[in-house]
Amino acid sequence: MAKAIRQIKWEEHNQADIQAQDLNEILNALAENKEAVLACIELVKGMHDLKVFETGGALLKKSDEVGAIAMQQINQPAVHNMIKSGFGIFKFLGSMKPSQLETILEGVTQGMEKMSQTVEKAEKESFWKMRKRLSKPEIRIVLTSMFDFLEGMGSAFLRSRVNNR
Structure with a gap:
């Protein structure tokens, strides 16, 4: 043991x-x-x-002094407006479907590329060529979309004016 x-x-x-x-x-x-x-x-x-x-x-x-200066700057009306605008932008982006936003941004990108090419060439286009281009489906869909956009924006402006009275 x-x-x-x-x-x-x-x-x-x-x-x-x-x-x-x-x-x-x-x-x-x-x-x-x-x-x-x-x-x-x-x-x-x-x-x-x-x-x-x-x-x-x-x-x-100098944290006390720096904090006081920072608070003075934050309390400016321009900063308040910027913060409110930022929230508005996030609210707007949140209300859109991702596919809608992607389509719009892709269209803006392609439009900017095409526009920069036109500006670089600096060619004058005749009224006849412009009228002929109006028959293209790409141009017609954009013009139709722009008119719908303007109509929607106008109705929002009118509604805002009625609500503010």
Whole structure:
């Protein structure tokens, strides 16, 4: 039979041993992540060269004054209008179907490309050629769409005018 344990001896690590073990763990982690550590050092060096840390420290020292100036600027009517407009834009984009927005943006892109080519050529087009182009399906669908757009926008303007009275 085994002998009963009657005495427990506690091993106490001294501070030097704990620090040596911690330092070993840090060195192992640095060695395993060498590229990430070097990239981080390069990033910090670039920020130091740009005086980011000095600027940040100065801002922290004067944080009360900087905060007061920032609040004064935010309380300007132009900033309020900009924030309201931003919310309006997000609301507008949220109300559109992604496929609709994609079609519109693709059409704008292609139209801008075609327009820039025309501007580069700087050719004058006769009325006869313009009238002939009106019969093209691409032109007719855009003109029809523009008239529908104008009609819808006009009805919104009229509704707004009635509501504001």
